[in-house]
Amino acid sequence: xxxxxxxxxxxxxxxxxxxxxxxLFDEDYASTIAPDAFWIGAPRAVAVNARLTF
Amino acid sequence: MKNTTRYxxxxxxxxxxxxxxxxxxxxxxTAPSAEEIEEITVVGRSVSYAxxxxxxxxxxxxxxxxSVLAVVDNLPGVLINEGDTFGADDWSxxxxxxxxxxxxxEQQIGMxxxxxxxxxxxxxxxxxxxxxxxxxxxxxxxxxxGTADIASRSHEALGGTINFTTLNPGMEQKLVTSFTAGEFDxxxxxxxxxxxxxxxxxxxxVSMSSQESTDFIDxxxxxxxxxxxxxxxxTLSNIDFTGYVSYDDTHEDNYQRIYGLAQYEQxxxxxxxxxxxxxxxxxxxxYRRGWSTLRENLFAYLQADFSVGxxxxxxxxxxxxxxxxxDWVPPYLVDVKADGDNVGHSELVNGNTVFGGSALxxxxxVNADGQALSPIDGCQSSxxxxxxxxGAQYDPACHEQGAIPVxxxxxxxxxxxxxxxxxxxxxxxxxxxxxxTLRFGLWWEDYTRDESRDWHKITDSKIGxxxxxxxxxxxxxxxxxxxxxxxxVEDELDLGVARVRLGAKQFNVDIAKDDNFDADNDLxxxxxxxxxxxxxxxxxxxxxxxxxxxxxxxxxxxxxxxxLERDDADLRFIEPETxxxxxxxxxxxxxxxxxxxxxxxxxFNDRIQFTSNETSxxxxxxxxxxxxxxxxxxxxxxxxxxxxxxxxxxxxxxxTSLTFSSSEYVETIGGTGTQYASLESALAAIADDTNPESxxxxxxxxTVIGTPDxxxxxxxxxxxxxxxxxLSTKYVDSRYLDIYNASEVEDxxxxxxxxxxxx
Numbered sequence: 001x002x003x004x005x006x007x008x009x010x011x012x013x014x015x016x017x018x019x020x021x022x023x024l025f026d027e028d029y030a031s032t033i034a035p036d037a038f039w040i041g042a043p044r045a046v047a048v049n050a051r052l053t054f
Numbered sequence: 055m056k057n058t059t060r061y062x063x064x065x066x067x068x069x070x071x072x073x074x075x076x077x078x079x080x081x082x083x084t085a086p087s088a089e090e091i092e093e094i095t096v097v098g099r100s101v102s103y104a105x106x107x108x109x110x111x112x113x114x115x116x117x118x119x120x121s122v123l124a125v126v127d128n129l130p131g132v133l134i135n136e137g138d139t140f141g142a143d144d145w146s147x148x149x150x151x152x153x154x155x156x157x158x159x160e161q162q163i164g165m166x167x168x169x170x171x172x173x174x175x176x177x178x179x180x181x182x183x184x185x186x187x188x189x190x191x192x193x194x195x196x197x198x199x200g201t202a203d204i205a206s207r208s209h210e211a212l213g214g215t216i217n218f219t220t221l222n223p224g225m226e227q228k229l230v231t232s233f234t235a236g237e238f239d240x241x242x243x244x245x246x247x248x249x250x251x252x253x254x255x256x257x258x259x260v261s262m263s264s265q266e267s268t269d270f271i272d273x274x275x276x277x278x279x280x281x282x283x284x285x286x287x288x289t290l291s292n293i294d295f296t297g298y299v300s301y302d303d304t305h306e307d308n309y310q311r312i313y314g315l316a317q318y319e320q321x322x323x324x325x326x327x328x329x330x331x332x333x334x335x336x337x338x339x340x341y342r343r344g345w346s347t348l349r350e351n352l353f354a355y356l357q358a359d360f361s362v363g364x365x366x367x368x369x370x371x372x373x374x375x376x377x378x379x380x381d382w383v384p385p386y387l388v389d390v391k392a393d394g395d396n397v398g399h400s401e402l403v404n405g406n407t408v409f410g411g412s413a414l415x416x417x418x419x420v421n422a423d424g425q426a427l428s429p430i431d432g433c434q435s436s437x438x439x440x441x442x443x444x445g446a447q448y449d450p451a452c453h454e455q456g457a458i459p460v461x462x463x464x465x466x467x468x469x470x471x472x473x474x475x476x477x478x479x480x481x482x483x484x485x486x487x488x489x490x491t492l493r494f495g496l497w498w499e500d501y502t503r504d505e506s507r508d509w510h511k512i513t514d515s516k517i518g519x520x521x522x523x524x525x526x527x528x529x530x531x532x533x534x535x536x537x538x539x540x541x542x543v544e545d546e547l548d549l550g551v552a553r554v555r556l557g558a559k560q561f562n563v564d565i566a567k568d569d570n571f572d573a574d575n576d577l578x579x580x581x582x583x584x585x586x587x588x589x590x591x592x593x594x595x596x597x598x599x600x601x602x603x604x605x606x607x608x609x610x611x612x613x614x615x616x617x618l619e620r621d622d623a624d625l626r627f628i629e630p631e632t633x634x635x636x637x638x639x640x641x642x643x644x645x646x647x648x649x650x651x652x653x654x655x656x657x658f659n660d661r662i663q664f665t666s667n668e669t670s671x672x673x674x675x676x677x678x679x680x681x682x683x684x685x686x687x688x689x690x691x692x693x694x695x696x697x698x699x700x701x702x703x704x705x706x707x708x709x710t711s712l713t714f715s716s717s718e719y720v721e722t723i724g725g726t727g728t729q730y731a732s733l734e735s736a737l738a739a740i741a742d743d744t745n746p747e748s749x750x751x752x753x754x755x756x757t758v759i760g761t762p763d764x765x766x767x768x769x770x771x772x773x774x775x776x777x778x779x780x781l782s783t784k785y786v787d788s789r790y791l792d793i794y795n796a797s798e799v800e801d802x803x804x805x806x807x808x809x810x811x812x813x
Contacts, residue, residue: 020807032135034158035159037313040309040318044237050234054229
C-alpha cells in the first residue's frame with residue numbers, strides 16, 4: 001500500500017483511512033432527558049474517513 | 055521563575071516538531087499553546103481541582119462528521135447525549151456533569167473556546183463549541199468538573215467548565231484533505247491549507263468544510279453545515295500574536311422528545327415526527343422538516359501574549375455574531391386583526407403585517423373569500439395524531455366541501471452580537487525562599503441579544519410547507535443588552551511541601567429587556583455576584599509522581615436574559631444561582647501509568663429551572679416566550695470520580711473512568727415557589743381546591759432528573775506499524791424522568807469501535 005502511495009504522486013505526504021462504528025451493538029437507549037420525557041438514542045452508525053495530506 | 059509557561063510560540067513549535075506522535079493524526083506537528091505543554095495526561099494537570107483532558111484516541115473514536123462535543127463523553131463525571139447520530143440537533147443535546155446540566159431547560163456548565171466565553175450554551179441565542187470549531191480543527195478539550203480555574207470566562211460555570219482548543223498552525227506548508235461518508239446519507243468534505251512560514255515567524259492555516267446528513271428515524275431531515283475557519287500565529291517584537299476566525303452555517307431538522315415510557319414501549323423507533331406532508335394542518339404540525347434550527351455564527355479573536363519583566367501578560371479582544379431561527383408549523387392562522395363581519399381575514403392576504411398586539415382567535419379552515427369556517431355541528435373528529443388527537447375544528451372531515459385548510463410557519467429569530475476583552479497577568483516572584491505566583495485579570499463583555507417572532511402563512515397548506523415571505527404577524531420583538539465585568543486575583547505559594555492558593559473573583563452583570571413594541575414591558579436587573587472565594591492545595595506525597603489535592607470554590611451563574619423573556623416575568627423572585635464546590639483527590643503520574651481519584655461535594659443553591667411550553671398534550675405556540683423560569687430550590691451533589699490511563703504494552707493501552715454520583719433535591723418546592731416540610735404536606739396543598747398550588751418542581755431527597763448514579767468507561771487502543779484500532783464501551787446507569795422518581799429510563803451500554811491504517 002505504501003508503494004501505491006509512492007506511485008500516485010511524490011507530493012503526497014500521508015494517507016489515513018479510518019472506520020468508525022458508533023453504538024456498535026445497536027443498543028436501544030434513552031439519550032437526553034427532559035422532565036417527563038426523553039429523546040431516543042442514536043442507533044449504530046458506520047462512517048469511513050479518508051485523509052490525504054499533500 | 056516558573057519556566058514552563060514562558061515558552062513562546064516558536065519554541066513550542068520546535069518542541070512539537072521534535073515530538074513523536076503515537077500514530078499519525080497529524081504527521082506534520084503543530085505548535086501547542088503553553089497550557090497544552092502542561093496538559094500532559096488525560097487524567098489531568100497538577101492543580102488543586104479535578105480536571106481531565108481528551109486524548110487523540112477519544113477524538114478518533116468519533117467520526118469526523120460528529121460534533122466536537124462528543125469527544126469528552128469518556129471522561130469521568132461527564133455525560134454527553136446528542137439526539138442525532140452526528141450531533142446535528144442542538145434541540146436534543148445535553149451535557150451532565152456532577153448533577154449539573156446543559157439542556158433545553160438549564161445551562162449550568164461553562165463552555166469556552168480557546169479560553170474565550172462562548173456566549174452561553176442555550177438553544178435560543180447561545181452557541182455550543184461545535185458552532186465555533188470544526189472537528190478536524192480541534193486540538194483538544196479540557197474538562198474541569200467542579201471548581202475550575204479562577205480565570206474561567208463563563209456566566210454559567212456552576213458545575214465546572216469545558217474548554218475547547220483549536221489546532222495551531224504547523225511549521226510546514228501542506229494541504230490536508232478529508233472525505234467522510236457515513237450512514238444516514240452523511241458526507242463531509244474538508245480541506246485545510248497550512249501556509250508554513252508566510253512571513254517572518256508567521257504561520258497560518260485556512261480550512262473549509264461542507265457536510266450533510268439526515269435523521270435516523272425516517273431519513274426525512276435535511277441537515278447541512280458549512281464551516282470556514284482561519285488561524286494564524288506570529289511573533290513580532292517579542293509579542294506572540296494569535297488570531298482565529300470561524301464562520302459556521304448550520305441547518306438542522308429536529309428530533310422530538312418521547313413523552314414517557316408508555317410511548318416508548320409502543321414504538322421505541324419513532325419520535326412521532328412525520329416525513330410526509332399530509333395536507334391536514336393538525337397532522338402536519340409534526341412534519342420534521344418544519345421543526346428546524348438554523349444558525350450562523352461568526353467568531354473572531356486576536357490575542358497578544360508577552361512578558362514584562364517577571365510578568366506574563368495575555369490579552370485578547372473578540373467578536374461574535376450569532377444569527378438564527380427556530381421553526382415550528384402551528385396548525386392554524388392567528389387572527390390578529392379585527393377585520394369585521396362578512397369580510398375575508400386580512401391575515402390571508404400576502405403583504406399585510408400586524409406588529410405586536412395579541413391573538414384574537416385562531417383560524418383553521420376558511421372559504422374562498424377568506425372567511426373563517428366552523429366545523430359541522432356535532433361532528434366528532436377522527437384525527438388521532440399527534441398529541442392524542444384533535445377537536446372538530448382541526449378535522450377536514452368535519453367541514454363542508456370546499457373548506458380550505460390554513461396554517462402557519464412560525465419563526466423565532468435569534469441574533470446576538472458580542473464584543474469582549476480579556477486580560478490576564480501572571481507575576482512570578484518570591485516570598486522569602488518560596489516561589490510565589492500572583493495571577494489577576496478581568497473579562498469584559500458587552501452583548502446584545504435580539505429575539506423576535508413572526509408568523510408566516512403557509513402558502514397552501516394542502517400541498518406543502520412553503521410559506522409567504524412576508525409575515526402576517528410579528529408577535530414580539532425584544533432586545534436584551536447585557537454587560538459583564540468579571541475580575542479576579544489569585545495567589546499561589548509554593549512551599550516545597552505543598553503549593554497553596556487563595557483567590558477571589560466577582561461578577562458585575564447588568565441585564566435588561568427592551569420591548570420594541572411596548573416599553574411597559576421593559577425590564578432591568580442587576581445580577582452581581584458576591585465576592586467568590588476559592589482556595590486549594592496540591593502536595594506531593596511519598597511516592598514519586600503521586601500528589602494529593604484539595605480545592606474549594608464558589609461558583610456563580612447570573613440571571614440569564616432568557617429569564618426576562620416572558621412579559622409577566624417577576625424578577626423579584628429570581629435569584630442568581632450559586633454553588634459551593636469541594637474537591638479532594640489523589641493524582642498519580644508516571645510513564646505508562648496515570649491515574650486520578652477525586653471525591654467531590656457540591657451545594658447548589660437557588661437553581662433556576664425553565665418550564666417549557668411544549669407538553670405531551672401539545673405545544674402552546676402562542677406563548678410569547680419559550681417558557682417560564684423560576685428558582686426551584688437547591689441540590690446537593692457528591693461522588694467519586696476515578697480515571698486511569700495505562701500503557702499495557704508498546705502496542706496496547708487502556709483508559710478507564712468510573713463515576714459514582716448522588717445528586718438530590720434538598721427541598722420540596724411547589725410551582726408557586728412555596729417550600730413544604732414534606733411531600734405529604736405538598737400533596738395536601740395540591741389536593742386543596744382553595745390552594746393555588748397545582749404541581750411540584752422538586753421533592754426533598756429524590757434524585758435529580760436525568761442524572762445517573764453510576765457511569766463507567768473502558769477503552770482499549772491498539773496500534774502497530776501503520777495500523778490502529780480501538781474499542782470503547784460506556785455504561786450509564788438508569789436515570790429518572792420525574793421529580794417523584796416514579797419513572798426512569800433503563801441503564802445502557804454503548805460501544806464505539808474504530809480501526810484504520812495510515813501511511
